[in-house]
Amino acid sequence: MTSTITLTRPDDWHLHLRDGVVLRDVLPHTARQFARAIVMPNLKPPVTTAAMATAYRARILAALPEGMHFEPLMTLYLTDNTSADEIHRAVDSGIVHGVKLYPAGATTNADAGVTDLGRCMAALEQMQALGLPLLVHGEVTDGEIDLFDREAVFIDRVLIPLRRQLPALKLVFEHITTKEAVHYVQEAEGHMGATITAHHLLYNRNALFKGGVRPHYYCLPVLKRETHRQALIAAATSGNAKFFLGTDSAPHPKGLKEHACGCAGCYTALHAMELYAQAFDQAGALDKLEAFSSFHGPDFYGLPRNTDTVRLERTEWRIPDELPMGDSTVVPLDAGQSLNWKFV
Numbered sequence: 001m002t003s004t005i006t007l008t009r010p011d012d013w014h015l016h017l018r019d020g021v022v023l024r025d026v027l028p029h030t031a032r033q034f035a036r037a038i039v040m041p042n043l044k045p046p047v048t049t050a051a052m053a054t055a056y057r058a059r060i061l062a063a064l065p066e067g068m069h070f071e072p073l074m075t076l077y078l079t080d081n082t083s084a085d086e087i088h089r090a091v092d093s094g095i096v097h098g099v100k101l102y103p104a105g106a107t108t109n110a111d112a113g114v115t116d117l118g119r120c121m122a123a124l125e126q127m128q129a130l131g132l133p134l135l136v137h138g139e140v141t142d143g144e145i146d147l148f149d150r151e152a153v154f155i156d157r158v159l160i161p162l163r164r165q166l167p168a169l170k171l172v173f174e175h176i177t178t179k180e181a182v183h184y185v186q187e188a189e190g191h192m193g194a195t196i197t198a199h200h201l202l203y204n205r206n207a208l209f210k211g212g213v214r215p216h217y218y219c220l221p222v223l224k225r226e227t228h229r230q231a232l233i234a235a236a237t238s239g240n241a242k243f244f245l246g247t248d249s250a251p252h253p254k255g256l257k258e259h260a261c262g263c264a265g266c267y268t269a270l271h272a273m274e275l276y277a278q279a280f281d282q283a284g285a286l287d288k289l290e291a292f293s294s295f296h297g298p299d300f301y302g303l304p305r306n307t308d309t310v311r312l313e314r315t316e317w318r319i320p321d322e323l324p325m326g327d328s329t330v331v332p333l334d335a336g337q338s339l340n341w342k343f344v
């Protein structure tokens with residue numbers, strides 16, 4: 001049985017770092033494991049301009065503990081009013097690596113999201129021309145659509161027409177959760193990738209209701225049934241370069257998760273690589289972990305692969321119940337349970 005794995009240092013292609021005191025507490029977890037991360041722009045207010053992204057990047061670097069290395073890859077938050085000029089400024093800044101599409105109201109801090117993609121055409125055409133990727137939260141927000149069908153319906157209603165209009169637009173289908181999304185990405189022509197979280201590889205929707213409501217397994221897009229989880233495992237372990245790591249680690253204070261109207265988001269930055277290793281190990285595919293974690297992402301984004309390495313050891317350890325975060329605490333995924341792999 002393999003007892004250690006050495007990997008090229010991985011990157012996280014979808015991460016929420018928040019800001020202020022929360023940023024200060026969560027950033028070291030990510031920076032310990034990953035060299036770079038695509039940093040989501042859903043702050044309050046959202047990061048909608050190149051100038052705001054530059055300022056946020058500076059705050060992230062200022063929050064990084066002495067001696068740690070980490071490169072934040074910034075994103076803009078697409079709104080109905082994002083202009084082609086702003087896209088130009090983003091590309092010129094050299095620090096913006098994608099533009100995030102949140103359908104209005106789809107998730108945490110998505111109130112300023114896009115109401116109609118038709119309103120963003122000038123920005124999207126400019127992104128296509130300049131090769132700046134669109135990062136898509138792929139769920140419709142139509143209240144008539146069953147919560148568990150929102151991703152599949154998004155493919156038909158939004159993604160297929162969009163890609164017909166802008167076939168050369170670079171696009172990442174973020175945190176995919178269904179077999180429909182896996183098949184769509186596999187078959188898609190052009191420059192298309194998809195990120196997969198560790199929690200969607202490890203859990204199906206039963207985890208949300210095991211013996212009672214389990215708010216720490218609630219994220220968006222929500223966990224789906226087992227057949228979908230199996231399709232995600234098959235995609236992640238296939239070696240197909242379209243699929244790569246994106247934790248979607250999304251910290252919320254404990255009290256807002258354990259709440260009558262709990263926030264969406266799982267906190268996995270603490271133990272991200274251990275969770276992925278567990279999922280790949282269970283699938284008998286540890287040999288596929290490195291390409292998924294460390295090669296496919298930079299190749300998609302046109303960035304160099306990292307050159308240093310990290311190591312995981314087969315050691316059982318217990319995930320803490322909670323961790324300090326700002327003036328509250330955050331509960332990591334699988335708190336109190338044990339993991340078989342440890343990042344050393």
Ligand code: NCD
Nearest residue numbers: 016107108219220250264265
């Ligand atoms: C994210 C958050 O909390 O910012 N939550 C989540 O459940 N993933 C937003 C998002 O990525 O949808």
Ligand code: ZN
Nearest residue numbers: 016040248250
């Ligand atoms: Zn996210």
